[in-house]
Amino acid sequence: MTDQDTAVADVNGLDWDYSPAPERTRPEIASTYGLFIDGVFQPAQDERTFVTTNPATGARLARVAQAGAADVDLAMQAAKNAARPWARLSGRQRGKYLFRLARRIQECARELAVLETMDGGKPIKESRDVDLPLVAAHFFYHAGWADKLEWAFQGRPVKPHGVCGQIIPWNFPLLMAAWKLAPALACGNTVVLKPAETTPLTALHLAQLLQEIDLPPGVVNIVTGDGETGAAVAAHPALSKLAFTGSTEVGKALMRQTASRDIPLTLELGGKSPHIIFADAAMEQAIEGVVNGIWFNQGHVCCAGSRLLVEESILEPFVAALRDRMAQLRVGDPLDKNTDIGAINSREQLERIRTLVRLGQEEGAILHDVQTGPLPGKGWWFPPCFFTGVQPSHVVAREEIFGPVLSVMSFRTPEEAIRRANSTPYGLAAGIWTDKGSKIFDMAQRLEAGVVWCNTYNQFDPASPFGGVKESGFGREGGLHGLRAYVRGVDR
Amino acid sequence: MSRLEVVKTGKLWIGGSWPRSESGRTFTVEAPDGSVHSRCALASRKDARDAVEAARAGWSSWSGATALLRAQILYRAAEMMESRADEFVSALTLEPSLKPASARKEVGASVDRLVTFAGWCDKYQQVLGCQNPVTGPYHNFTIPQSVGIVAVLAPPTPSLLGLVTMVATAAVPGNAVVAVAPRQAALVAVLLGEVLAVSDIPDGAINLLTGDVRELLEPLASHREVQVVLGAGLSKGQRTSLREVAAQGVRRVHALPWKQDDWLEDHLVAAPWQLERVLDFKTLWHPCAV
Numbered sequence: 049m050t051d052q053d054t055a056v057a058d059v060n061g062l063d064w065d066y067s068p069a070p071e072r073t074r075p076e077i078a079s080t081y082g083l084f085i086d087g088v089f090q091p092a093q094d095e096r097t098f099v100t101t102n103p104a105t106g107a108r109l110a111r112v113a114q115a116g117a118a119d120v121d122l123a124m125q126a127a128k129n130a131a132r133p134w135a136r137l138s139g140r141q142r143g144k145y146l147f148r149l150a151r152r153i154q155e156c157a158r159e160l161a162v163l164e165t166m167d168g169g170k171p172i173k174e175s176r177d178v179d180l181p182l183v184a185a186h187f188f189y190h191a192g193w194a195d196k197l198e199w200a201f202q203g204r205p206v207k208p209h210g211v212c213g214q215i216i217p218w219n220f221p222l223l224m225a226a227w228k229l230a231p232a233l234a235c236g237n238t239v240v241l242k243p244a245e246t247t248p249l250t251a252l253h254l255a256q257l258l259q260e261i262d263l264p265p266g267v268v269n270i271v272t273g274d275g276e277t278g279a280a281v282a283a284h285p286a287l288s289k290l291a292f293t294g295s296t297e298v299g300k301a302l303m304r305q306t307a308s309r310d311i312p313l314t315l316e317l318g319g320k321s322p323h324i325i326f327a328d329a330a331m332e333q334a335i336e337g338v339v340n341g342i343w344f345n346q347g348h349v350c351c352a353g354s355r356l357l358v359e360e361s362i363l364e365p366f367v368a369a370l371r372d373r374m375a376q377l378r379v380g381d382p383l384d385k386n387t388d389i390g391a392i393n394s395r396e397q398l399e400r401i402r403t404l405v406r407l408g409q410e411e412g413a414i415l416h417d418v419q420t421g422p423l424p425g426k427g428w429w430f431p432p433c434f435f436t437g438v439q440p441s442h443v444v445a446r447e448e449i450f451g452p453v454l455s456v457m458s459f460r461t462p463e464e465a466i467r468r469a470n471s472t473p474y475g476l477a478a479g480i481w482t483d484k485g486s487k488i489f490d491m492a493q494r495l496e497a498g499v500v501w502c503n504t505y506n507q508f509d510p511a512s513p514f515g516g517v518k519e520s521g522f523g524r525e526g527g528l529h530g531l532r533a534y535v536r537g538v539d540r
Numbered sequence: 541m542s543r544l545e546v547v548k549t550g551k552l553w554i555g556g557s558w559p560r561s562e563s564g565r566t567f568t569v570e571a572p573d574g575s576v577h578s579r580c581a582l583a584s585r586k587d588a589r590d591a592v593e594a595a596r597a598g599w600s601s602w603s604g605a606t607a608l609l610r611a612q613i614l615y616r617a618a619e620m621m622e623s624r625a626d627e628f629v630s631a632l633t634l635e636p637s638l639k640p641a642s643a644r645k646e647v648g649a650s651v652d653r654l655v656t657f658a659g660w661c662d663k664y665q666q667v668l669g670c671q672n673p674v675t676g677p678y679h680n681f682t683i684p685q686s687v688g689i690v691a692v693l694a695p696p697t698p699s700l701l702g703l704v705t706m707v708a709t710a711a712v713p714g715n716a717v718v719a720v721a722p723r724q725a726a727l728v729a730v731l732l733g734e735v736l737a738v739s740d741i742p743d744g745a746i747n748l749l750t751g752d753v754r755e756l757l758e759p760l761a762s763h764r765e766v767q768v769v770l771g772a773g774l775s776k777g778q779r780t781s782l783r784e785v786a787a788q789g790v791r792r793v794h795a796l797p798w799k800q801d802d803w804l805e806d807h808l809v810a811a812p813w814q815l816e817r818v819l820d821f822k823t824l825w826h827p828c829a830v
Contacts, residue, residue: 513682
């Protein structure tokens with residue numbers, strides 16, 4: 049029996065395949081979007097635009113203004129002008145704007161979820177059940193901090209930085225905007241936000257909500273564009289804090305670009321996170337954890353558990369079970385409520401994934417690719433897969449693929465697991481599965497990572513600090529520790 | 541005929557040993573009258589790399605020690621320093637502008653700083669860590685952990701208090717330290733090493749180099765094993781090149797902005813959040829439902 053046969057499980061000679069279950073809500077998408085500067089939408093000064101498409105169909109969704117240096121300058125000036133009155137507002141007033149925003153997001157959640165899926169390619173069940181609830185929760189959580197900062201930083205008087213530049217990626221477009229905006233605003237900063245080039249739409253719809261809740265003009269400014277726009281934000285003299293989520297390569301470039309200035313940075317960069325399965329783990333739960341760890345959001349997740357380390361004694365049955373489970377994943381229309389794996393975000397990203405997978409095969413790793421049916425004819429797709437026979441020196445074991453591709457390796461002792469897990473320049477997240485408590489704490493202490501998921505994976509919460517060590521960056525987002533990035537001590 | 545004095549050459553302190561610079565270089569520390577007071581080793585790039593190598597082993601034993609033991613060892617260092625206070629005062633007053641009373645104050649403050657930081661060893665975890673109320677059946681908590689190896693670039697002045705404060709800050713959470721004392725601080729750095737060497741600090745946990753920051757900044761900030769660079773008294777140009785070099789490995793650089801008198805302010809310099817520069821926060825999740 050081939051894998052293809054097992055996928056369409058006809059246990060009793062019945063066709064158990066799903067019927068289509070399309071999400072029918074359609075958000076209103078304008079034909080063109082301007083930059084959101086000083087509370088109003090406006091075209092770029094040189095009137096440049098770019099097209100944003102639906103990666104699942106290749107269809108054009110809208111034209112969006114491409115911000116140049118002159119537009120970034122306007123946005124920065126607006127943020128600078130708004131900084132003082134915003135910081136002087138009482139904490140509770142600031143908090144109330146954020147509470148209002150959280151409510152409006154909840155009310156518009158379905159439209160925003162569909163828009164997120166259309167612009168980015170992620171399955172609707174993820175944007176609906178993960179992204180949007182977390183976005184609203186993030187604003188709600190931070191809203192409540194705004195009037196409690198003196199207790200958050202006991203014994204230490206703090207002030208906002210002023211104007212924060214925030215550059216965010218395309219994998220969780222609205223959620224990353226929330227992670228950046230909520231703590232910055234709660235702490236009394238103003239912001240110039242630069243969304244990713246391929247996913248600008250939800251941030252611009254968020255800007256419409258900012259208008260609706262009467263947020264003072266200039267407190268949040270949104271400049272869409274490519275890397276050139278981001279570089280202009282980082283270079284602007286009015287900048288007093290820079291936060292970036294994205295690739296390690298760009299993170300390093302931003303560090304160099306700001307090296308001559310005393311600007312605090314928060315960098316949330318790439319990862320190649322180890323996911324460690326011990327023989328005494330709860331096997332079915334661990335399989336689900338691995339599936340969620342690597343195939344959530346097509347693997348477009350900086351903390352994806354992309355290096356699976358399985359204790360040697362259970363390697364064979366574990367790989368077999370993982371294969372069976374992978375065959376059940378449904379790849380296809382992201383707007384179908386039954387879809388598990390949606391579209392790859394862009395042609396560029398698809399090419400990168402293909403290249404790395406090809407390199408993996410060339411280096412001798414064995415590809416397990418259990419495609420359950422034909423992929424859609426249009427758009428960008430890559431089926432879930434994993435490699436076995438991976439050596440630590442292989443490219444697929446070292447480089448971040450940022451796609452639905454898992455590398456499976458094995459270990460014999462906890463010491464070997466730690467050594468292999470930590471043998472990477474990255475250090476974002478790690479996962480451990482075992483039923484033995486003392487082993488969990490021992491491993492968790494020794495893993496070089498900012499987040500350690502024990503008997504779970506890919507959990508996120510506004511109250512829980514997130515961020516990496518080593519080349520995965522520095523600074524935390526979320527929780528009490530995330531607030532620290534958005535204040536400066538005035539104790540001298 | 542008066543007795544001919546023995547002139548000391550201060551050496552580097554690396555991995556618990558006292559090597560001269562592998563380069564063989566030294567520089568002269570002058571007495572106020574211009575005569576040769578002593579000599580110190582001029583550390584080279586290779587010495588810096590050797591110190592980082594030693595610090596790797598030092599990190600393992602120092603971070604593996606219990607918090608209580610680290611506290612006792614830092615307190616032991618305060619004891620050893622107090623008993624040699626006069627020696628530190630005379631070393632500090634080689635700088636003609638520093639009056640004996642000020643020097644004595646600086647030595648006292650340095651001993652007291654060690655006492656304060658000794659006490660932090662088993663307390664900052666509770667002040668800086670926390671449990672997080674996540675939505676779902678999970679235990680979720682954030683704990684501070686050592687980062688690994690911290691490079692310290694000590695200020696020329698206050699030479700002793702600056703060096704002691706920065707080394708102790710980095711050492712409290714269990715980091716291994718490679719500290720560079722500039723020429724003006726070289727003699728007190730050698731004395732500090734002699735104090736620390738008899739305080740039960742594991743070999744390599746703290747390493748002291750004397751030399752030029754200009755020369756040692758690059759090999760330290762670009763070293764893959766160095767996670768954080770803590771500097772003070774740096775010029776704008778030095779801060780810039782430090783950050784440029786550190787970008788290669790996404791290393792954290794913290795330039796302390798403190799002026800002379802700031803170093804005396806315990807509520808500023810010995811506050812627990814100063815430790816945040818030299819530790820990482822790790823967040824752990826575990827289900828708490830069956």
